[in-house]
Amino acid sequence: MSQTRIYLPLTAADVQTLAGSGEVVPSGAYAVTPALRSDLPGADEEEREFVAMSDAVAAAGALRRSADRGAGAARRVVAAADLESAVVIVSPARPGQARSLVRLQGPVPLRRIVSFHLDEHPDGDGDLLWYDVTELAEVSSLLR
Numbered sequence: 001m002s003q004t005r006i007y008l009p010l011t012a013a014d015v016q017t018l019a020g021s022g023e024v025v026p027s028g029a030y031a032v033t034p035a036l037r038s039d040l041p042g043a044d045e046e047e048r049e050f051v052a053m054s055d056a057v058a059a060a061g062a063l064r065r066s067a068d069r070g071a072g073a074a075r076r077v078v079a080a081a082d083l084e085s086a087v088v089i090v091s092p093a094r095p096g097q098a099r100s101l102v103r104l105q106g107p108v109p110l111r112r113i114v115s116f117h118l119d120e121h122p123d124g125d126g127d128l129l130w131y132d133v134t135e136l137a138e139v140s141s142l143l144r
Contacts, residue, residue: 002085005049006031007056008108010077011063012143015116019140023107024079027063030056033090035099053078055098057117057128074122075143081113110136118142 008026010018018024032048040048060076089103116139117128131139 003082004031004085004088005052006081006083006088006102006104006108007053008079008081009056009060009063010079012075012077015077015136015140015143018079018110018113019136022110024110025107026079026104028056028059029088029102029104029108030059030098030100031088031090031102033093033100033102035090035093039099052100053080053117055100058098061125075119075124076128077116077118077139077143078128079108079113080115080117081108083108083112 007030008024009028009030010024010026014024014026030052032045032052036048036051040051043051056078057076060078064074064076083104087105089105091101091103093099093101110133113133115133116131116135118131118139120126120129
């Protein structure tokens, strides 16, 4: 079965849910889609994944702005996961939507997440720090 790398913008509450229940239902998901491929015909897959990740980071910024402003809410958080391609639904992008936006059939289990990416400092807008999935407890503590 083929897999698709997806990027999930998460809130601090989503990370706590993931740590507690072992799965999360994200508000959105981003991946390399046929539309994104057609927009970037000369790009390699890594460049396309960077665009999808960037779209997820932008969505995480929007979640941060709308979230309750507790300590963890001030950080953008994105999880990268590898899901069976059959559960990643690609729909035609609507005007104003990211061309990498996808829908998912069901929650994302922790066992499918490979890494977390979050701001080093609250209210940061620079590069995100990388954490392995095994560092979920540390990520969770940074968001409290």
